[in-house]
Amino acid sequence: MGCAMTQSFGWVPEGVDVTVPDASRVYDYALGGVHNFKVDREFWDRAERVMPSAGLIARANRAFLGRAVRWLVDAGITQFLDIGSGIPTLGNVHEVAQDADPAARVMYVDIDPIAVQQSRSLLSGNPGAAVIEGDLRRPAQILYHPEVLELLDFSEPVAVLTVAVLHFIPDSAGPASILSKIGDALVSGSYLVVSHVGPDSTPAGRQAQQQAVKLYENTPTPVILRDAEEVAALLGPAFELVDPGVVSATDWHPDPEEAEDPPQPAALVVLARKR
Amino acid sequence: MSDRAADAARPLSPEAQAVARRWTADVAAAGFLPAGRGRARAALEDLLRQLLDAVHAEPFNPAPGYQIGRRLVELRMSSPAVIGSTIALLAERLPELAGDPPGRRRIPHLMAGIAAGFSAAQRSAAVGAAEDMNRSEKLHWRRVQAGYQEQLRHTQLHDPQSQLPNRAHLLTHLTDRIATASPDARLGVGLLSIGDFAELSDTYGHDDLDLLLAAIGARLQQLAAAHGCFVAHLGDDLFALVVATGCLDDLAKAVDHACHALAASAPGACQPRIRTVEGLVEGPLQGTTAQAWIRDARCALGWARHDRRDRACYDPARAAADLRRHRLTGAMPTALDRGDFMPHFQPIYDLRSRRITGVEALARWRHGGQVLSPHDFIDLAEQSGQICRLGRSMLDQACRQAVIWREQGHRLTLSVNLSPHQLAEPDLPATVAGLLHDTGLPAAALQLEITESAAVEHHHQVINDLAGIGVQIAIDDFGTGYSNLAALSRLPVRCLKLDQQFIRQAPTAQAVTVLRHTRLLCQDLDIEVIAEGIESAGDERLLTDLGYTRGQGFRLARPAPAHTVTQLLARQAPGADP
Missing domain, CATH: 3.30.70.270 (Reverse transcriptase/Diguanylate cyclase domain)
Known part of the structure; x- marks a missing residue:
């Protein structure tokens, strides 16, 4: 990191790398949030130029998260483990869950210590929500973390959310194995929520998408596209798909108010139940 | 929650509802709606209702416009496109909802308020976010630093190999x-x-x-x-x-x-x-x-x-004794420099005539208002390597005193103890010869006392060299070691100092027999015997009955400073000293 760049962000403490776009800050900006740096905004603006639908995909994905959480609360779930929660600004899981059931408990997990600290300050005073620093690639360290075990009761069903995070896990890191280990820790009746970037449905869309993927290759978190079949395969035998299975975010129990929104086939989502 | 309560209070006209639907669609197109489209429409219907109320309020108050602008941001409808589409929509549709001309004239004021409120809230949100990020990052780095400090503290307080506390x-x-x-x-x-x-x-x-x-x-x-x-x-x-x-x-x-x-x-x-x-x-x-x-x-x-x-x-008592020994050891070099060590002299008597025939020099240390005896410091001097210096000082002082007595007419034999450490010094004979020369004491008037073990086991050459310069050699504390007279006969020993334990064991028959035969053997070997530790009249009588002629002990005289011995010598009946 250049000294001049550090000085240009006078209020940024030394050591925070603001010269590289960060996935969670980019996503925050994509949703209209303000917890981001110039490098994140410039990165997203470039991504939107090569793939104009990127913003709508992000919003569709986030809207799905809100609907999925409400669906889960309606199904009786009161415990949520949100892995890869990012910057907790717009559409927080705990806001949605606790609005539907004030007794709902939410544990956020993110790999970025700054995002964790921001979450911590946001959640102060909320006994039903907490955050820890953790890496999805090391699920045991999350599942057996003392704070996680204190907030969540794994003898009861838990909904594990891996929303817009598995497409940052390459095959070499064993995403199916990670989900399998998570599944081992859950009792029957628990749920797994996945959203994942998939290939666009049109050649032009896919071409634009490839350009955006190339942009991500220059960040610490390159994106891996997986189609519906591949996403379903990640879940393994421990989970059974809940209707409608692996679908576009806009097709997953759509809000009647949003019926006219354009479909987003590249935003794949699925909700699965632990057998 | 207040939005929904107000929502339920008063329904909007179908025209106004249509405007609210359009507004919701425009806002949804402009950015993400975290609460979902349905809630967003309900919230916007409520804002539209407040706006229409403000249009018709008497007297007119433009403040609600500002609040509505702020509320849009609070509802997370905060992207720049939201305010643009909102102004465009309301400018087009609000006049027909407002109805009469006075109401329409109020619309620009309300719109200005909406824009100002939106901008102010947007600015607050952005600055607040920046502050929040700044605070979060500072907190994060404080935790990182605390982690480093904990690591440092652990390092400072633990052994690197065992990881145990240090x-x-x-x-x-x-x-x-x-x-x-x-x-x-x-x-x-x-x-x-x-x-x-x-x-x-x-x-x-x-x-x-x-x-x-x-x-x-x-x-x-x-x-x-x-x-x-x-x-x-x-x-x-x-x-x-x-x-x-x-x-x-x-x-x-x-x-x-x-x-x-x-x-x-x-x-x-x-x-x-x-x-x-x-x-x-x-x-x-x-x-x-x-x-x-x-x-x-x-x-x-x-x-x-x-x-x-x-x-x-x-054990506190042992520790106190150790401490005293350490302090004495530490004080010894300075005491030697200052001359705090000096000899006392114990007279050696002819048991028949009760005249003083010699004196044994015994070291004393004036220390802290006390006078310390050899058993307090000789071991320390030997362990700390200062015994040779101490021994030389004693020999020098004793020789000078013996010369003074000789000058007064008392031809006494001066006995001085030598430590095995002194015997180990190769230049001891030369040192003794030098002292005799410096002080003027005849060599034959000096008797050097050495322990039996030192004499038998080591230092034969040094003992012979000392005898060679004319000094008499005495075996001190005879009877506490091997008591090997045969071995001693090979050395130039002139005198035995019989340890006091022989006297203490008397009057058992065996002890008396040993005393008798030791004297007879020494007589045959032409070795003089001095009995040590004569403490009573009975001791003295036994020894004289057995034929012993010389002795020392508390019965006869205690060790004393030179001037006391001088007085004893002066009180003796005039006669030739040996």
């Missing part, structure tokens, strides 16, 4: 315990030293020794956890154990456990067994200091090593 940590631990101790609390501190550590180090090699220390650290940590004690590693071979006790036995048991843990730490079946030496201290906790506990345990460990035992317990 000396500084032990001191802090003891200080804390002392500060919080109840009046009757007791404590035990054990210091465990690995015996033959240097050899162990050679056996294992450097890297393996580190592994061994790590294994010891792990085992002692387990012990500490299991028995509720505190363990520390004070470097290399030294470990400490701190435990709350009721009595010394409690500490001894805890140390036993630690010794077993240490012994079992050696990796591999063929490795040498780890042996420990232990120093223990146990007692009340209140009013003590951390340094004192470690000092006392170290003292006990020193005793165990010195006494060649596995374990020693701290």
Whole structure:
């Protein structure tokens, strides 16, 4: 990191790398949030130029998260483990869950210590929500973390959310194995929520998408596209798909108010139940 | 929640509802709606209702416009496109909803308020976010720094090899315990030293020794956890154990456990067994200091090593004696410089005539208002290597005094003790010769007393050389060693000083027989005998009955300063001294 760049962000403490776009800050900006740096905004603006639908995909994905959480609360779930929660600004899981059931408990997990600290300050005073620093690639360290075990009761069903995070896990890191280990820790009746970037449905869309993927290759978190079949395969035998299975975010129990929104086939989502 | 309550209060006209739907669609197109489209429409319907109320309110108040602008941002409808589409929509559709011309004239004021409120809230949100990020990052780095500080603190307070608390940590631990101790609390501190550590180090090699220390650290940590004690590693071979006790036995048991843990730490079946030496201290906790506990345990460990035992317990009386010895040792060089050592003289008598025929010079030390005897300092002088200097000083002072007496007409034999250390000095004969020359004392008037063991086992050459310059050689404390007269006959010995134990054992028949035959044997060998330790009239009578002619002891005269002996000599009836 250049000294001049550090000085240009006078209020940024030394050591925070603001010269590289960060996935969670980019996503925050994509949703209209303000917890981001110039490098994140410039990165997203470039991504939107090569793939104009990127913003709508992000919003569709986030809207799905809100609907999925409400669906889960309606199904009786009161415990949520949100892995890869990012910057907790717009559409927080705990806001949605606790609005539907004030007794709902939410544990956020993110790999970025700054995002964790921001979450911590946001959640102060909320006994039903907490955050820890953790890496999805090391699920045991999350599942057996003392704070996680204190907030969540794994003898009861838990909904594990891996929303817009598995497409940052390459095959070499064993995403199916990670989900399998998570599944081992859950009792029957628990749920797994996945959203994942998939290939666009049109050649032009896919071409634009490839350009955006190339942009991500220059960040610490390159994106891996997986189609519906591949996403379903990640879940393994421990989970059974809940209707409608692996679908576009806009097709997953759509809000009647949003019926006219354009479909987003590249935003794949699925909700699965632990057998 | 207040939005929904207001929503339910008063329905909008179908025209206004259509405007709200359009507004919702525009806002949704402009950005993400976290709460969903339905809630967004309800919220916007409520804002539209407030706007229409403001249009018709009497008197007119433009403030609600500002609040509506702020509310849009609060509802997370905060992207720049939201305010653009909102202004465009309301400018187009609000006039027809407002109805009459006075209401329409108010619309621009309300719109200005919406724009200003939106901008102000947007700015607050952005600045607030920046502050929030700044705070979060500062907090994060504070945690990182705290982590580093904890690491640093751990490093400062733990031994790098064993990972056990180090000396500084032990001191802090003891200080804390002392500060919080109840009046009757007791404590035990054990210091465990690995015996033959240097050899162990050679056996294992450097890297393996580190592994061994790590294994010891792990085992002692387990012990500490299991028995509720505190363990520390004070470097290399030294470990400490701190435990709350009721009595010394409690500490001894805890140390036993630690010794077993240490012994079992050696990796591999063929490795040498780890042996420990232990120093223990146990007692009340209140009013003590951390340094004192470690000092006392170290003292006990020193005793165990010195006494060649596995374990020693701290004893205040022994420690006080040690301290006194250390202080005396430290004070000795300066005392020698200052001349605080001087000879006293014990007269040696002719038992028949009761005349003084000689004197034995005995060292005295004026120290701290007391006069110390040889048994207080001779061992210390030998251990600290100052005995030769002390011996030379005594010899010099005694010779000069003997010359004074000779000048007064008293031809006394001067006896001076020589330490085996002095005998080991190759230049001793030359030194003695030089002193005799300097003082003017005839060589034959000087009798050097050496111990039997020193004479028999070593230093034959030096003894012969001393005899060669004319000095008389006496065997001191005869009877406490081999009492090997045959061996002594090969040496130029002129005199035996019979140890007082012979007198003490009398009057048993065997002792009397030994006394009689010793005198007869010495007479045949032409060796003079001086009986030491004559303390009573009975002692003196027995010796004279057995034919002894010379002796010394408290019965006759105690050791005294030179001027006292001078007075004794002056009181003697005039007559020729031997």
